Amino acid sequence: MYREVDCIKGDGDSFDLEMHPVIEEMPLAVTVNGRHALTAMVSPDMLREFVIGFLYTEGIIKDTDEIESIKIEDTNASILTKSPFKILVSKKTVLSGCGGSMSYLDIAKLPEIESDLILDSETIRTVVKEALDSQLHVLTGGIHVVGMYNAKGKVCVVEDIGRHNALDKIIGYALEKNIDLSSTYIICSGRISSEMVRKCLTANIPVVVSRGATTTLAIDIARSRGLTIVGFVRSKKMNVYSRGNRITDIPLSISESLREDEKEESKMK
Incomplete structure (x- = not known):
């Protein structure tokens, strides 16, 4: 996952010639x-899981x-499917840390979440601290972390140069293990983008959490x-x-107020 490079x-x-750990990247x-x-452009581990997650999302x-x-x-990576004539996505290159654009998609055509998962805020805080405690990030400063959890605890934690790659890897891992994705939630180190939201919707993952920011389009899609x-x-x-x-543990009056705002926004779209 990393290599010692002289710099x-x-x-x-003061300047000195020393070795420094640098995260690996490969096409x-x-x-x-x-x-x-x-x-x-991915980190060179869990490539099979990445491929499965990508095909699925x-x-x-x-x-x-x-x-x-x-x-x-x-x-x-060469994949054969049982439907060889199925139309594929457009040929494209996904750069490290980047995903596709959602702006041209009809939000109403995206799948709706079907899940009865509930969490409390203390669990969220605890799991974020646990999942994002990455020694590789401390060592290299150049990695994203995505964790998947359910009521039993940690399902899997994945590290990759791109958060979208890491999410595909973790979804691929869960699919191979026959894990009920509707009962899971995602913890990520980076920004929650519209592409992260789209992948979670496709996989029917009901909650995505980050120690960082999100975007307006991600929120619009999530609310809808x-x-x-x-x-x-x-x-x-x-x-x-x-x-x-x-x-x-969010008071019902507050969560219901947010839901009313969501409904009003949906009517305007």
């Missing part, structure tokens, strides 16, 4: 049924049973389709931007 380190007026060309579907497969084979060699977004979880603080009724 010149400066401290004030992965994904071919589905003989057609190039994606080139992603892009709607190429609806279940792992639709996959005939996955072959990964060096920087190439029933996803809970929680941002800026730091110490005792957090911002709940949508579907606060999933967090049990």
